[in-house]
Amino acid sequence: MQRSSEYQAGGYQAIVHAIAWVTIIFLVFPVLLTVIVSFNASFFIEFPPKALSIDWYGNIAKIHRIGHATFISALIALASATVATIFGICASLALVRTELPAKAAITAFLVSPITIPMVAIGIALVQFFILIGTAFTWYSLLIGHIVLVLAYPIRTLVASLTLSNISLEEAARSLGATRRQVFITITLPQMKPGLISGFIFAFLISFDNYPISIFLVRGGLTTMPIELFNYITQNLDPTPAAFSSLYIAIVSVIIFLAEKRWRIISYAIH
Amino acid sequence: MLLATTSFSRTPLSFWKRYRSGILLLAPLLVFLLCFYVIPLTNLLAQSFSFSSGDANRHDGWTFYQYLKTYDSARLSRVLIRTFRISFITVLITLALSYPLALLLLRASRRLRTAILILTFVSLASSLIVRNYGWVVVLADGGALNSLLIGLGLIDQPIRFMYSEGAIIVGLVHFAIPFMVLPIYGSLLRIPSSMREAALSLGSSEWACLRNITLPLSLPGVFGGTMLTFAVSMSAYVTPLMLGSPSTAMISQVAAEQLLVQLNFPWGAAIIVTLTVLTFLLVAAYASILRKVFRATV
Amino acid sequence: MPGLELEGVNVWLGAQHVLKNIDLSVAQGECVALLGPSGCGKTTTLRTIAGFVVPQEGRVSIAGKPTNNLPPNKRNVGLVFQDYALFPHMTVSENVGYGLRMRKIDGDDRAHEVEQALTMVQLLEMKDRMPSQLSGGQRQRIALARALVIQPDILLLDEPLGALDRKLRDQMQVELKQLQKKLGITTIIVTHDQEEALSLADRVAVMFDGRIEEIGKPVSLYETPSTLRVMEFLGSSNILSMLVHNHEADGTTLTGYNHYSVQVADCAFNVNERITAAIRPEHIQILPISELSTDTLEATTLECVYKGGLVEVHCRLSDGTQIKAQSDASSIQRLNLVQQGLKIALRLDPSRLQLFRN
Numbered sequence: 044m045q046r047s048s049e050y051q052a053g054g055y056q057a058i059v060h061a062i063a064w065v066t067i068i069f070l071v072f073p074v075l076l077t078v079i080v081s082f083n084a085s086f087f088i089e090f091p092p093k094a095l096s097i098d099w100y101g102n103i104a105k106i107h108r109i110g111h112a113t114f115i116s117a118l119i120a121l122a123s124a125t126v127a128t129i130f131g132i133c134a135s136l137a138l139v140r141t142e143l144p145a146k147a148a149i150t151a152f153l154v155s156p157i158t159i160p161m162v163a164i165g166i167a168l169v170q171f172f173i174l175i176g177t178a179f180t181w182y183s184l185l186i187g188h189i190v191l192v193l194a195y196p197i198r199t200l201v202a203s204l205t206l207s208n209i210s211l212e213e214a215a216r217s218l219g220a221t222r223r224q225v226f227i228t229i230t231l232p233q234m235k236p237g238l239i240s241g242f243i244f245a246f247l248i249s250f251d252n253y254p255i256s257i258f259l260v261r262g263g264l265t266t267m268p269i270e271l272f273n274y275i276t277q278n279l280d281p282t283p284a285a286f287s288s289l290y291i292a293i294v295s296v297i298i299f300l301a302e303k304r305w306r307i308i309s310y311a312i313h
Numbered sequence: 314m315l316l317a318t319t320s321f322s323r324t325p326l327s328f329w330k331r332y333r334s335g336i337l338l339l340a341p342l343l344v345f346l347l348c349f350y351v352i353p354l355t356n357l358l359a360q361s362f363s364f365s366s367g368d369a370n371r372h373d374g375w376t377f378y379q380y381l382k383t384y385d386s387a388r389l390s391r392v393l394i395r396t397f398r399i400s401f402i403t404v405l406i407t408l409a410l411s412y413p414l415a416l417l418l419l420r421a422s423r424r425l426r427t428a429i430l431i432l433t434f435v436s437l438a439s440s441l442i443v444r445n446y447g448w449v450v451v452l453a454d455g456g457a458l459n460s461l462l463i464g465l466g467l468i469d470q471p472i473r474f475m476y477s478e479g480a481i482i483v484g485l486v487h488f489a490i491p492f493m494v495l496p497i498y499g500s501l502l503r504i505p506s507s508m509r510e511a512a513l514s515l516g517s518s519e520w521a522c523l524r525n526i527t528l529p530l531s532l533p534g535v536f537g538g539t540m541l542t543f544a545v546s547m548s549a550y551v552t553p554l555m556l557g558s559p560s561t562a563m564i565s566q567v568a569a570e571q572l573l574v575q576l577n578f579p580w581g582a583a584i585i586v587t588l589t590v591l592t593f594l595l596v597a598a599y600a601s602i603l604r605k606v607f608r609a610t611v
Numbered sequence: 612m613p614g615l616e617l618e619g620v621n622v623w624l625g626a627q628h629v630l631k632n633i634d635l636s637v638a639q640g641e642c643v644a645l646l647g648p649s650g651c652g653k654t655t656t657l658r659t660i661a662g663f664v665v666p667q668e669g670r671v672s673i674a675g676k677p678t679n680n681l682p683p684n685k686r687n688v689g690l691v692f693q694d695y696a697l698f699p700h701m702t703v704s705e706n707v708g709y710g711l712r713m714r715k716i717d718g719d720d721r722a723h724e725v726e727q728a729l730t731m732v733q734l735l736e737m738k739d740r741m742p743s744q745l746s747g748g749q750r751q752r753i754a755l756a757r758a759l760v761i762q763p764d765i766l767l768l769d770e771p772l773g774a775l776d777r778k779l780r781d782q783m784q785v786e787l788k789q790l791q792k793k794l795g796i797t798t799i800i801v802t803h804d805q806e807e808a809l810s811l812a813d814r815v816a817v818m819f820d821g822r823i824e825e826i827g828k829p830v831s832l833y834e835t836p837s838t839l840r841v842m843e844f845l846g847s848s849n850i851l852s853m854l855v856h857n858h859e860a861d862g863t864t865l866t867g868y869n870h871y872s873v874q875v876a877d878c879a880f881n882v883n884e885r886i887t888a889a890i891r892p893e894h895i896q897i898l899p900i901s902e903l904s905t906d907t908l909e910a911t912t913l914e915c916v917y918k919g920g921l922v923e924v925h926c927r928l929s930d931g932t933q934i935k936a937q938s939d940a941s942s943i944q945r946l947n948l949v950q951q952g953l954k955i956a957l958r959l960d961p962s963r964l965q966l967f968r969n
Contacts, residue, residue, distance in 0.1 A: 049624075050663050050683060055519035056420075063417035066410040067429060070436050070490060073447025076457045080450050130345070133338045141335035149339070156350065158593065160548030162565045163585040166572045167353035174356075186349050193346075251440045254550045254565070258573075268442045268551075275446060275555070284450065287443040294438045298431060507696035513683040514661055514690035515710035515761065525709075529700045 074291055081284035099285040106274045106282060108265060115181070116250050116267040123188035124196075124245035130189075131196030131241055132234070139204040150201070154194045164190060165258035172259070179261040187259045188249045195248060196241030203237025204230075239305055361582035368579075379583035389567065389584065393591075396563045399478060399553075400546035403485040404539050410486070411493035411538065415531075418498050437491045445555040448484050449475065452556075476558035484552040489545060493538035500534025501527070536603055540596055547592045564588045612675040614639040614797025615660065615765055620669030622655060629655050631821040633669070637814075640795040642788075643826075644812035646802055648844070652821040653801045657767050660799065662686050674764040674797070684713075689758030689796075693770040695750045697742040703729070703753055704738040710761035728760035729753075731790070748779045755787075759794065766791070766798040772807055784810050805845050809833065817841045839887055839967040848889045849934050853966075855884045865966075868930050873906055875961045880968070887967045892937035894963035897924055898956040907956040910934055914951065915943070926955065 084094035103109065134153055138146055156164065168187045172178035211233070215225045231238075253268040260269060275283050329336075361379050364371035368378065383389055418426050436444070451457045452474035459471035474480055504527065512522040528535075550565040557563070562570075564584065571581035615637040622630035630652050637643050645653035658664045660671060662683035671678045678686055697706050708725045711717075716724065729735040732752040742750060751771065758766060771787065772780045788811055791798050802808050808815045809829040816826040825832065825841050836842040839850075855878065856864040863878035865888065880886050903909055910926040913933075922943045924936045936957060 050665055052519045052682070055523075059413045059416050060420075062410065062413035066414045066490065067432065069410065070487065071432060072457075073444060073451050073487065074436075074439070076450050077443075077447045130342045134342055137335045137338035141338065142331055143335040143339070144332060153342070153346070158544055158589070158596075159354070160550075160565050160568075160585060160588055160592075162548070162550050162569050162572075163354065163357065163589065164350075166569075166578075166581065166585070167357040168349065170360075170578070171349070171353035171356060190346070190350050247438050251442075253442065254569075268440055271440070271442050271446075272551075272555070275442070275449075283446050287439075287446055290443055291435065291439050295431075295435045298434050298438060302427065302431060302434075505694060505696065507692040507694055508698065510661075510663060510683070511690065511692060511696035511698075511757075512709070513663075514686075514688055515757070516684050516713035517709070518684060518713075521713065526698060530698075 077284045077291075078288040080281050081288045083281055083284075086280050099280070099282050100289070102280070102282045103286050103289070106286060107270055109267065109270050109274075109286065112265045112270040113267040115265065119181075119185055119188055119266070120246045120250035122185055123192055123249045124242050126185075126189050127192045127245045128196045128200075128238060128242045130193060131200045132238075134197050135200035135204045135234070135237070136230075138201055140209070150197075153197050156190055157194045161191070161252070161254035162258075165255040168255070169258040179259065179264060181264055184256065184259045184264060184266075187255050188252065191252060191255055192245035192248050195244040196237070199241035199244065200234055200237040203234045207233035243301070357582045358586055360579050361586050363579050365577045365579040367577065379579050380587070382580060383583050383587050392562055392564055392567050393587075395478070395561070396547060396588075397595075399482055399485070399563065400543055400549075403482050403489060403546045404542050406482065407486050407489045407493050407542050408535070408539060411490050412497060412535070414490075414494050415497040415501055415534075416527075418494070419501050433491045433494060436487075441488065441551050442555070444487060445484050445552055448480065448487065448556060452480050452483070475556065476561070478557070478561050480556040481549075481553045481561060481563075484556045485546050485549060488552065489542040492541050492545070496537040496541075497531060497534040500531040500537075504530045532603065536600070540599065543599070544592055544596060547595075548588065612639060613637060613672070614641060614674060615643075615799065616670070616672040617656070617660070618670045618672075620656075620659060620666045620671065622652075622659060622664055622666045624655070624664075629821055630659065630666070633821075633823060635816065635823065635826070637797055637799070639674070639797055642791050642798040642800065642811060642813045644800040644802060644808035644815045645818055646805060646808040646815050646844075647818035649803060651818040653803075653818050654769060656818075657769055657799060657801045660765070661688050661690055661767055676764075687761070687764045689761060689763035689766045691751075691754045691758050691766070691768045691771055693773060695742075695754040697750055697753060697757075699742055701741075702738070703734070703740050703742065703745070706742065706753060707738075707757045707760055710757065714761065724760055728756040731759070732756045747774055748783065751775065751783065755790075759796070764797070766796050768798065768800045770802055770804075771800060773802070773804065780807075787811060809845070817844060819844075834963070835965065839889060842889050842965055842967075847892050847935055847937075848965075849892065849895070849936075851888045851890075851932065852969075853886055853888045855880050855882050855886060858882060865964075867908075868928065868932075869909070870905060871908055873959060873961050873964070875964055875966070878966060880966065885969050887969055889965045889967065890959050890963055892923065892935045894960040895934070895936035896958040896960070897936050897938050897943065898958060900954040900956055903956040907958045908934075910955055910957050912951055912953045912955055924955075926957070 081099055082095045082097060084096035084098070137143060138150060143149060165187065168183070168190070169178060172180075172183045177183050207230070212225050212229050215229045216222075220228070251268060252266075253272060256266045256269055260266065271283060271286065362375045362377070363373075364376060364378060414429075418429060421429065449456070453459070454471040454473065454475070456474075458474060459468075462468045463471065508526055508530065509522055512526045513519075517525065548565050549563055550569065553561060553563045553566055565588070568581050568584040568588065571577045571584060575581075613636050615635065617633050617635040620630055620633040621628070633652075633656060635643070635656075645656055647653050655664055659666055660673070662678065662681060662685075665680060673686060673688070698709070701709070704722075704725050707728055708721050711721045711724055725738070726735060729738055732755055734749060734752055734756070737745065737749065737753070742753070745753065751774075772783055775783060784807065791811075800808065800811055809832075812829065814826055815829055815832050817824045817832065819840060825837050832841065833845050836845065842848050843850075851867055853865040853867045856866045856872065858878070859874075862874040862876050864872055864874050865878070865886075866872045867888075898907065900909070908928055910928050912924060912926045914925040916923040916925065917940065920940060921937055922940050924938065924943070926934050926936065928934060934957065
């Protein structure tokens with residue numbers, strides 16, 4: 044069976060696609076190399092590796108309190124993403140479904156943390172917490188992260204809700220559903236794209252954060268990016284490469300599964 | 314007439330009644346932000362208008378001293394210009410790389426598209442520290458790039474790529490590409506395919522179609538992506554910290570240095586405020602220029 | 612020199628054989644409609660002519676010149692899309708002038724041509740407006756002007772009147788036909804609306820499943836189609852099973868259910884062959900039951916649908932076959948036949964009975 048084609052645009056397409064592939068390789072390149080270097084037997088970061096070994100993976104535990112730090116990062120990320128998403132649900136409902144004065148201004152205000160340099164937020168918060176005496180506790184770290192990630196679920200949820208169909212809710216009400224039932228059975232499912240993408244964004248941004256965390260932690264409280272960064276600045280061996288490879292592997296698997304199950308990528312595009 | 318007057322009356326009672334559910338929903342969030350966002354930042358802002366302990370001629374009360382110091386400081390001007398220069402170059406390179414990628418995504422089969430998007434997401438999800446470390450691996454003296462160049466016989470000695478503006482730009486571009494590709498791709502999706510076909514049937518080459526039709530109509534996405542990239546680059550902290558040196562410091566680093574190391578809070582605060590206001594103004598100017606130049610439907 | 616020639620065109624999209632051996636010859640200045648249900652390949656044919664689809668087999672020639680593998684931007688075709696595809700960020704004149712701009716016609720020449728084109732569609736006063744400020748009908752005319760100003764060898768219209776409301780559609784049908792005739796431009800129209808096809812085109816090509824089932828003048832296609840499928844697709848028809856009884860000197864006798872017999876003039880089928888007969892509702896005469904005879908069918912009225920001047924009488928034969936007959940309102944009233952459940956007699960006009968193989 045011969046295959047007939049839609050018209051393809053020769054030269055133009057070749058150039059555009061070439062640049063695109065260069066970009067893709069650019070994106071992937073450091074990740075690939077990190078994985079390769081993690082198997083390098085040599086102490087220094089060198090390429091190509093002369094001998095292979097998995098010793099550095101065993102050395103991961105040597106990164107100061109990395110297990111503890113990763114655990115805290117994950118917990119904080121989970122908690123801040125959850126709280127931010129809940130706040131986001133309230134905010135989007137208020138902005139899209141109810142009447143409010145100066146909605147544009149309110150929206151701009153709620154989303155503004157993105158535009159403030161993270162260093163500013165970190166410094167301002169640590170000073171504030173010192174003032175009220177709760178500095179360097181896990182809950183002040185949590186609060187800092189909530190402020191950081193709040194804007195993301197709000198943006199995606201507002202977009203989701205705006206695209207959703209209000210007549211479905213009205214139909215449900217006309218069939219006798221109470222406000223609460225309408226919310227749970229009709230509104231919330233329609234917000235699912237925004238919920239999922241907002242939560243995931245919030246989680247990732249929180250987990251990854253350095254500039255705010257660095258000001259809010261001390262002593263027993265620490266996060267993964269901080270410990271990893273400390274190790275990198277104090278040591279020259281490729282242990283961070285092993286850790287990074289492990290981290291990226293886990294993240295890739297999670298994203299791959301999430302795409303299969305919830306099609307998060309299509310949702311993020313809108 | 315009477316009805317009209319009644320429904321538009323502005324007594325406090327009807328204000329509350331009308332906005333009640335909205336206000337109730339937003340209240341916890343607004344209180345939270347007030348306590349932990351507005352007040353701390355205002356405190357910082359207030360500090361920028363005061364003297365620090367090491368300043369000469371200090372007195373209690375308001376002053377613009379810190380801002381004048383910022384304005385006068387030669388080093389700070391250099392840093393500001395450098396920050397702007399780095400951000401500007403980053404935005405241009407990121408755009409040049411991201412737009413073709415978005416175009417590829419448009420034409421790709423579903424499987425290829427999903428694969429590329431997953432890759433982009435993984436890039437996004439990988440910790441910034443991890444990603445910058447990847448660039449350390451590539452750009453180090455014994456790293457991949459130097460090994461490649463030496464292996465190809467192009468150079469004898471390794472070139473010092475690390476700890477330079479170039480390295481920072483590479484790191485920032487790598488960070489920004491997902492933020493640029495996704496909005497542009499979203500914008501491109503909204504352009505009906507008949508637009509391109511109409512242009513072609515009228516005799517337009519693919520390049521002319523890109524220039525006259527696709528680019529203007531995708532401007533909302535380009536706009537969003539470049540704004541985000543610019544704002545993020547201006548306030549970058551981790552990337553210049555890992556890939557740069559003290560001589561390539563960017564504004565956030567200088568501010569952090571004042572605040573953490575020198576403990577000069579008023580000046581540090583003033584620097585941060587200057588950065589924020591400057592970024593905001595530049596972005597706003599950019600927005601209005603873009604709208605005028607392209608007359609696009611935003 | 613034919614305006615358009617398609618010879619043995621075969622197109623596969625993916626694994627699907629979308630166009631099967633399409634042969635079409637269109638005279639210069641002729642207007643041909645491609646009519647068919649969705650998925651029949653009519654749009655793919657149009658896109659093949661425009662150059663967006665490259666056929667795996669076959670040849671396409673426009674105005675006598677073979678197109679080979681010419682890309683769409685090198686063929687001189689005027690394309691009007693279903694959604695009009697007006698560039699939203701350009702004014703009306705910039706839209707209309709785009710094709711001229713691509714042909715390096717600038718300045719006063721371009722302005723002049725644009726004005727002429729806009730005058731032709733009677734929208735000169737809109738030249739500085741944006742497409743978003745125009746109504747649907749106006750947008751369609753601008754799209755038309757944009758396609759025509761480049762003086763294309765062929766005009767391709769994809770569902771041109773589909774998005775317009777009834778009144779506007781009727782009006783545009785007349786205007787479009789007049790314009791096409793005045794310019795003498797070879798035109799291909801793709802539509803799933805048979806009324807559009809029958810009223811606009813010189814010839815209609817009915818397509819099913821990637822093939823052209825039949826092509827001919829609207830009248831012959833409607834009154835004397837060559838296949839049952841075409842008959843059923845165009846307008847309404849009533850299907851009856853009949854038996855060829857006898858060939859006589861002045862005609863052939865066909866027999867149907869319940870002693871019904873009718874004599875038709877032309878019958879190429881053999882005696883004792885079972886055939887399918889089809890007749891249009893407007894060729895069925897409705898009579899009171901008192902006039903029942905061997906050349907009429909007995910039926911029970913189900914529903915009368917008033918269509919403003921015409922009445923559709925839905926009835927059922929005793930064997931359960933549904934029949935739709937149509938007559939003008941006054942004759943129905945005269946015969947006082949409007950009641951449900953009433954028995955009536957139907958006389959089929961033998962000269963309008965179309966016969967098909969089973």
